[in-house]
Amino acid sequence: MKTYTLFLVLIICLVSNCSSKDTLKQQPPPCELRVSEGFENPIGFYDSMPTFSWKLPQDTTTKTQTAYTIVVASKPELLPNNPDVWNSGKVASSQSVFVKYEGKPLKSRQNVFWQVQYWDENNNPSNWSEIAQIEMGLLSNTDWKAKWIKIPNPKQWDTTRYGTRLFRPQYLRNEFNVASKIKKARLYITSKGVFEARINGEKIGNDVLTPGWTPYRKRIETLTYDVTDVLRQDKNSIGIVLAEGWYSGRFGPKRRWDTVIAPPQVICQLEIEDIAGNLKTIVSNENWRATEKGLIRTSGLYDGEVYDANFEIPNWSKPNFDDSTWEIVETEDINPKTQLFPKKHATIKNRMTLKPVEIMQQEDDKVLFDFGQNMVGVVKLNLPVKKGDTIKLRHGEMLNSEGKLFTRNLGSAKATDYYIAKKDASISWHPKFTFHGFRYVELSGFNSAFKPKKSWVTGLVQYSDFEMEGEFQSSHPKLNQLHSNIQWGLRGNFFDVPLDCPQRSERLGWTGDAQVFIPTSLYLSDTHAFWSAWLTSMREEQFTNGGVPVVVPNFTGNFAQAGWSDACTIVPWELYFRTGDKGVLEDNYTMMKRWCSYHTSEATNYISHMSTVGDWLQPYSQQKDDRRGDTPNTLISTAFYAQSVKLTMKAAEILGLNEDKKYYEQLLDSISKAFENEFFDDQGQIKQPYTPTQTGYLLALGFDIVSEDTANKAIHHLLKEIEATDNHLRTGFIGTPLLAPVLDKTGHSDKLFEILFKETYPSWFYSINQGATTMWERWDGYTHNKGFANRALSFNHYAYGAIGQWMYERIAGISPLEAGYKKIRFAPMPYLKLNEASGSYKSQYGKISSSWKFIDNDFIYNISVPPNTSAKVILPLFNKQANLMVNGDKVKFQTEKNSLILDDLESGLYELVYKNAR
Numbered sequence: 016m017k018t019y020t021l022f023l024v025l026i027i028c029l030v031s032n033c034s035s036k037d038t039l040k041q042q043p044p045p046c047e048l049r050v051s052e053g054f055e056n057p058i059g060f061y062d063s064m065p066t067f068s069w070k071l072p073q074d075t076t077t078k079t080q081t082a083y084t085i086v087v088a089s090k091p092e093l094l095p096n097n098p099d100v101w102n103s104g105k106v107a108s109s110q111s112v113f114v115k116y117e118g119k120p121l122k123s124r125q126n127v128f129w130q131v132q133y134w135d136e137n138n139n140p141s142n143w144s145e146i147a148q149i150e151m152g153l154l155s156n157t158d159w160k161a162k163w164i165k166i167p168n169p170k171q172w173d174t175t176r177y178g179t180r181l182f183r184p185q186y187l188r189n190e191f192n193v194a195s196k197i198k199k200a201r202l203y204i205t206s207k208g209v210f211e212a213r214i215n216g217e218k219i220g221n222d223v224l225t226p227g228w229t230p231y232r233k234r235i236e237t238l239t240y241d242v243t244d245v246l247r248q249d250k251n252s253i254g255i256v257l258a259e260g261w262y263s264g265r266f267g268p269k270r271r272w273d274t275v276i277a278p279p280q281v282i283c284q285l286e287i288e289d290i291a292g293n294l295k296t297i298v299s300n301e302n303w304r305a306t307e308k309g310l311i312r313t314s315g316l317y318d319g320e321v322y323d324a325n326f327e328i329p330n331w332s333k334p335n336f337d338d339s340t341w342e343i344v345e346t347e348d349i350n351p352k353t354q355l356f357p358k359k360h361a362t363i364k365n366r367m368t369l370k371p372v373e374i375m376q377q378e379d380d381k382v383l384f385d386f387g388q389n390m391v392g393v394v395k396l397n398l399p400v401k402k403g404d405t406i407k408l409r410h411g412e413m414l415n416s417e418g419k420l421f422t423r424n425l426g427s428a429k430a431t432d433y434y435i436a437k438k439d440a441s442i443s444w445h446p447k448f449t450f451h452g453f454r455y456v457e458l459s460g461f462n463s464a465f466k467p468k469k470s471w472v473t474g475l476v477q478y479s480d481f482e483m484e485g486e487f488q489s490s491h492p493k494l495n496q497l498h499s500n501i502q503w504g505l506r507g508n509f510f511d512v513p514l515d516c517p518q519r520s521e522r523l524g525w526t527g528d529a530q531v532f533i534p535t536s537l538y539l540s541d542t543h544a545f546w547s548a549w550l551t552s553m554r555e556e557q558f559t560n561g562g563v564p565v566v567v568p569n570f571t572g573n574f575a576q577a578g579w580s581d582a583c584t585i586v587p588w589e590l591y592f593r594t595g596d597k598g599v600l601e602d603n604y605t606m607m608k609r610w611c612s613y614h615t616s617e618a619t620n621y622i623s624h625m626s627t628v629g630d631w632l633q634p635y636s637q638q639k640d641d642r643r644g645d646t647p648n649t650l651i652s653t654a655f656y657a658q659s660v661k662l663t664m665k666a667a668e669i670l671g672l673n674e675d676k677k678y679y680e681q682l683l684d685s686i687s688k689a690f691e692n693e694f695f696d697d698q699g700q701i702k703q704p705y706t707p708t709q710t711g712y713l714l715a716l717g718f719d720i721v722s723e724d725t726a727n728k729a730i731h732h733l734l735k736e737i738e739a740t741d742n743h744l745r746t747g748f749i750g751t752p753l754l755a756p757v758l759d760k761t762g763h764s765d766k767l768f769e770i771l772f773k774e775t776y777p778s779w780f781y782s783i784n785q786g787a788t789t790m791w792e793r794w795d796g797y798t799h800n801k802g803f804a805n806r807a808l809s810f811n812h813y814a815y816g817a818i819g820q821w822m823y824e825r826i827a828g829i830s831p832l833e834a835g836y837k838k839i840r841f842a843p844m845p846y847l848k849l850n851e852a853s854g855s856y857k858s859q860y861g862k863i864s865s866s867w868k869f870i871d872n873d874f875i876y877n878i879s880v881p882p883n884t885s886a887k888v889i890l891p892l893f894n895k896q897a898n899l900m901v902n903g904d905k906v907k908f909q910t911e912k913n914s915l916i917l918d919d920l921e922s923g924l925y926e927l928v929y930k931n932a933r
Contacts, residue, residue, distance in 0.1 A: 042077055042141040045069040045111070045131050050149055052360070052544035052596065059152035059203070059239020061357035063120040066113040066598060069131050069144065071882035073861040077141075078921050080883050082107045082134040087118060091128045091146050100127050105134075111883050112835060112859040113596050123158045124201075124286075126150045152239045152357030153203050153284070156349050161284040161298035163207070163347040165257070166305035169278040181265075181315045182278050183307040184258040184448065187344060190334055191297045192250050195289035200246050202253075203286070205237040205355060208279025209260030209448050213332035214245045214253050222362040223477050224448065227511040228261040230568045233555040236358035246287065253297065254332025257281050258314040258448035266316055267523060267570035280347065282355075304341035311447065317428035317520050319408075320446035324437035359551060360544035361480035363511055365392070369474035374467060377419065381459040382467040389454040389789040389811050391507035391517040392477035393432070395445035397470060400436035401462040408432040410453035412518055412810040413797060420457045424808035426520035450477055452507060452518025452811050454788065478506045484857040485539040487819075487827055490850040490868075491772075493780050498822060500783070504790040504813035505532075505539055512549055512567070516792065516809035523566040524549065527579035527631065528814045531752040533586050535819035537593045538829075538856055546590050547599060553583055554606045561613030563606075575613065577627040577652035578749050583610045584659040588666060595835015595859055600666045607663045611679070614656045621689035623652035630710045632793055632807060633747035634777040642807060644747045646710040650694050650701075651749060654714035657686045661718070669834075687720040695721060699728025709736045710750030716761065717753035730761045742769045743777060748814045755821035759844075764825065768846050771818065779818060790816040827854025828865045832887060835859050841878050842889040843867050845932075860884045874932035880922045888917040890929060898930040 049055055050065040067085055071077050084105050086098035093099055101118030111133070121127065128148045133141045153159060166185045202219060204212055205226045212219040219240050226236045263279050285297040309328055312321040330336050349355065372387035389412050400406065410430040411420040422430070430451045434444055456472060483506070487498045508514040513532075515525040529549075536542050553567045562575035563583045587603040590596070617625040629651065630644025637645050664679035694701055695715070701707035712733035715721045721729060736745070744754060758767040774780050777794035785798050792812035797803050824830040828843030836858040843852065845867060853866030861881030868875050874893065880886045892913045899906055899915065902925060909916040915929075 040139050042133070042135050042139050043072040043075050044142040044144045045133055046072055046144065048129070048131065048144055048147040050147075051598075052547050053541060054544070056148050058150045058241055059201075059237070059357050060149050061152060061154070061359050063122070063151070063154060065116050065121070065149065066596075067116065067129065067131065068112040068114070068859060069133075070859075070861050071111065071133065073881055075882075077135045077882050078923070079136045080109050080111050080133045081136060081138065083111065083114070084132045085114065085129060086131075087116070087127050087129045089127060091148075094128055094130050094146055095132070095143050109883060113598065121149070121151050123151055123154045150239075152237060153355070154357070156351060156355055159203075159282070159284060159349055159355060160296060161282050162300050163280040163282045163349065164299045164303050164305070164344040165278055165280040165347075166307060167342055167345040169307065181313045181318070182259050182263050184256055184309060184311040184314055185279065185305050185307055186254065186256055186309040186328065186331060187281065187299075187303055187305040188252060188254040188332060188336070188338055188341075189297065189299075189303045190250060190252045190336075193246060193248055193287060193289075193295065195291060195293065196248055197243060197246050198288045198290045198292075200241070200243045200285065200287040202240040202242045202283060203237055204240070204255075204281070204283035205235050206257055206260075206262075206279060206281040207231060207235065207277070208262045208281070209258050210281050211256045211447055212240070212253065212283070213255070214242055215247065215251055216330065216333040217245045219245070220362075221364060223365060224260060224363050224450070224511070226358060227362065228568060229552055230555045231262060232353060234354045234356055234551070237355050238358055238362070242285070250334040252332055252334040252336065253283070253285065255281050255283065256309065256311065256447070258311070260316065260448065264315050282349070299344075299346075301343065301346050303344045304338045305344045306338075306341045314446070314448035316449055316522070317430070318449075319429055319432040319451070320449045321433045321435075322444060322446070323433075323435040324442075325435060327437060359548040363477055364480040365475045366478055366480065366506070367476035369476060371469045371472060371474075374469050375418065376467070377457065380461070380463070381457055382461075383414075383418075383420065384456050384458065384469070384472050386454055386456075386474045387788070389452070389503060389507070390474055390476050391452050391510065391811070392450060392475045393446045394456050395443070395473040395475055396434060397441070397443050397473065398461065398468075399441050399465050400434075400439070401464070402436055402438045404436040404462055405460045406434040406436070406458065407460045409457040409459075410451040410518075411455050411457070412453055413803070414455060416802060420455055421803065423803070424519060424810070428518070428520040430518065445475060450510070450517070452516065476506065477510070479509050479511055479542075479545055481509075481541045481545060483540050485823065486855045487822055487853070489826065489852040491848060493783050494822070494826075494849075496783050497779050498819065500787055500789050501535065501813070501816035501819040502539055503788060504811060504816045505536055507789060507811045508813050509536070509540075509542065509545060512552070513545075515814075516812050518811060519809060523570055524552075524568060525566050525579065526553075526563070526582035527565070527576075527628075527748055528812070530579075530582035530585040531748060531817045532813050533589045534593065535817050535823075537589070538819060538823045541857070543590065543594050543596065546586060547596075547602075550586060550590075550599070550603055553586075554603065557583070557606055557609060560616070561609035563610055563613075575625065577614075577623060577625040577648075577655045579628065580610070581655045581659050583607060584662040588662040591666075591669070592834050593831060593836075595837060597669060600669055604663075604666055604670060604672075607659070607666060608675075611660050611663050611682075614659060615682075618653070618656060621653070621656075621686045622649060622693055623656040624649060625652040625656075627651050630708070630747035630749040633708075633710065633750070634743075634745055634794060636747075644708065644710060644749070645706050646708045646714075646750070647694075647705045650705060650711050651714065653686065653690050653693070654718050654720060657683060657690060657720045658718045660686060690715070691721045691725055695725055695729065698732075699725045699730075700732045707732065707736065708750075709733060709745045710747065710753075712736065713746065713750050713753035713757050716757045730763070733757070734763065734766065737766060737770070742766065743773055743775070744770055745777075751815055752817035752820075755818060755825070759821070759825060764844050767821070768848070772848060779815070790814070823854050823856065826852050828867070829854055829856050829863055836863060837884055839863055839880060839884055839886040840889065841865055841886055843876065845869070845874065845891065858884075869933060872931050872933055874929035876927040876929065878925050878927075880920055880925070882922045884922055886920040888920065888927070890915045890927075893929060893932040896931075900928040900930070902926055
């Protein structure tokens, strides 16, 4: 009996071991390795304590991650078994995004390599990922041995011909010798102004208007370029063209025709390592020479560029050029109060090209090109010229009633480029140090011997270098056009910082526009690093009293405004919630706290009296300045006081700051009670002497700062305000983004759909009916029957594009239930005017997709849930006898508030068929 029992135990053990070996199979490796805010194998990186992110392969059976290991080494051959920088060990965790590095802080120039491995839900290990790397930039001013250089006593260039006063662009150069074979070379460079660098005649990088725009007195971003392949073992030359950009000349409301600040300067450091490990450093110093007598005669962001081929300097950036007539540069030491620091997001680049869709002859010597799309960038010329021709390019977003270029909305910005021909030739040229917002370009000055062709011009579409990853489609053409307009509004205004408009003499980083649009932008594009970098500038610009300027970088003085400056709490929270990057809250929490304290200082008995521009550009405003809406300023400022306190409270909770959380919880309760008592009566109506408006109710309901009883009553007054306008919006920049979420959460999505699909003024489709290809500043900036409005005429202004958030969340049906889409909410809201709709979003975990359509009476819904996430599906309860099939099988579901719910779906592809839905 004992022998039999032992034999049986052996058989069981053998079977068990065999089964274990069968299930312990190697999974595919993780992919898309990124560091910090989404950087792939960065060179010149800034984060000495980076975070690591990766994705589980989406086309496998892997559902979740249960553990991971990260290894970091100084050489790739040490991975994965002998990491000498950091080894996380096997960590039991499902976290695959923003995992903190816990080794020693990385140092300037340091190069490290890393890999990751994960274990799946069955404890099966994956193969190791491919090796990724990080190369650090120069993290401290002390790493720089170079000096700032510029031409001595640069002169302002003034002429009535082009109607402006600017600094001439500078051409700077130096030669050096490399004696040994080169192993590695890095160019560290930045400027006060904008630059283009060349080595041995070859342009370095494909960036535009580098290094970008920051609060220059605090921080200037540096760029790092791998220039190993352009150097040679012998004589070499480096050349730099330097223009004013955002730093010098006229830019912003305080710099108009005659006011300039210090001239532009550049600093660079070229570090060359030979195969023996010896290091040679070439720096900007007194050995350099400079001239202002180059091809680019003037270049300004508002006014355009003048290029004169008669000033050609052949081979100026190549070795053996005779620069003896050039001036010896003037040098300046680095100011220790101004930090030189690696750029924290991608540079501007030429991202797309557009061809003209139509060519229109104007006068004999003028022709008009229509690109069919309002865009931002410059025009590239490809045309024949005769000696002495002055080709002139004027840019505009619209045409006037006579079919000519409309430029009144540009303010003082000339937006005009010139090319002056030296000889008969076919030229290929585009400006380097300016940008324009335009759909149309007027070309004149060409020789009458040539007949204009569409091929003469190409539109170079420029914006910060991120991917447009969001997708949206529906069965309604105007809804699709609206989505396109929102996309182009983002492309045109995400230009190193989030601008309000890209065409007129303004182009500033208005905080109000930014805070309403950030959720939509994160659906459309991978702008995590873009926003994070802008928040760095915001922290630097915060005033000593805790106030935050209304534009960042600041150009408007030492004052803050409610609804605009509250971007300092709204943008960090939205960026955290939609990416899952807790580091955003860690970086910005102190700024958020200081802002709340400033709000408190502006309040009496919890009612805020902070200044505000109001519900900007509310239609049919009754105010003397009709740009300001009718919603009471104190109601707006107090509502945003509450909202900023609430978001700071939520941030404190995420960061584990329990005492802070309790403090802000109590403060929020006091503000909410004061708000309700001050502005609402017992019937939930905004009381006298305050003017009831749609925005007033939307703020109270959208920010949840009135009691449940008052909220239930207030919604009826909101609906009355909407019905009184024949179901049109009467909201400006502050109120419009709240329309959709408030009507949705209060069960009135049908009303929102009616507002959204309106064809008459004011509405989203109304602007489209007038020919809009981007979002406009005013709904009626132009109308076919009345022409142009009198004021505020930007035809590329993204604020009203905030409706894009709702299009993704409730028409397509994708939103995060947990930060960073760790759990996804699929909740489409089908509408009778739509037969189908779809959307997708590329999350930190993988692509999320959602598409629905009606086939006969059945509702067909397909979703994709990425690995390492879960999902909750919420569908309208079309009928009481709901019959739901999931991947061909009938399933049970929950019902709640006229909704059908499937919860805790694991990753995978699902097809849901809802029989007899209509």
